[in-house]
Structures are given as structure tokens and as C-alpha cells.
Amino acid sequence: MLFERLSSKTIQVTAGVCGGQPRIRNTRIPVWTLYGLALVIATIASKFSRD
Incomplete structure (x- = not known):
């Protein structure tokens, strides 16, 4: 329930702001x-964990 409330309020889409793309x-x-x-962090982490 908390996740649903946070996810519904943390992402906004507003015309004219960030080109209308979803934003925080x-x-x-x-x-x-x-x-x-x-994705970049996950890639770097996976490279270090393969040693």
C-alpha cells in the first residue's frame, strides 16, 4: 500500500516541463x-563482482 501511494505521487507528467516526459x-x-x-551502476558493479 505504501509503495502504491509513493509511486502514484512521485512521478509527474506536465506539458512544457522536461518536454512532457515523466519526471520526479x-x-x-x-x-x-x-x-x-x-543501469550504469549495475554494469560497473557487475564488472567488479566478476573478479
């Missing part, structure tokens, strides 16, 4: 930026 609430940080950052 009350910021201009697009969701795709955080997704890309998570």
Missing part, C-alpha cells in the same frame, strides 16, 4: 535519467 515530482529530473544511472 517537483523537480526537473526525468525518470529516464535515473533509469540510465541505475
Whole structure:
């Protein structure tokens, strides 16, 4: 229930802000930026864990 409340309020889509792309609430940080950052971190972590 908490996750549903947070997920419904943390992502906003507003025309004219970030090109209308989904963004973190009350910021201009697009969701795709955080997704890309998570992928980079996961890639780096996997390279270090293979040693």
C-alpha cells in the first residue's frame, strides 16, 4: 500500500516541463535519467563482482 501511494505521487507528467516526459515530482529530473544511472551502476558493479 505504501509503495502504491509513493509511486502514484512521485512521478509527474506536465506539458512544457522536461518536454512532457515523466519526471520526479517537483523537480526537473526525468525518470529516464535515473533509469540510465541505475543501469550504469549495475554494469560497473557487475564488472567488479566478476573478479
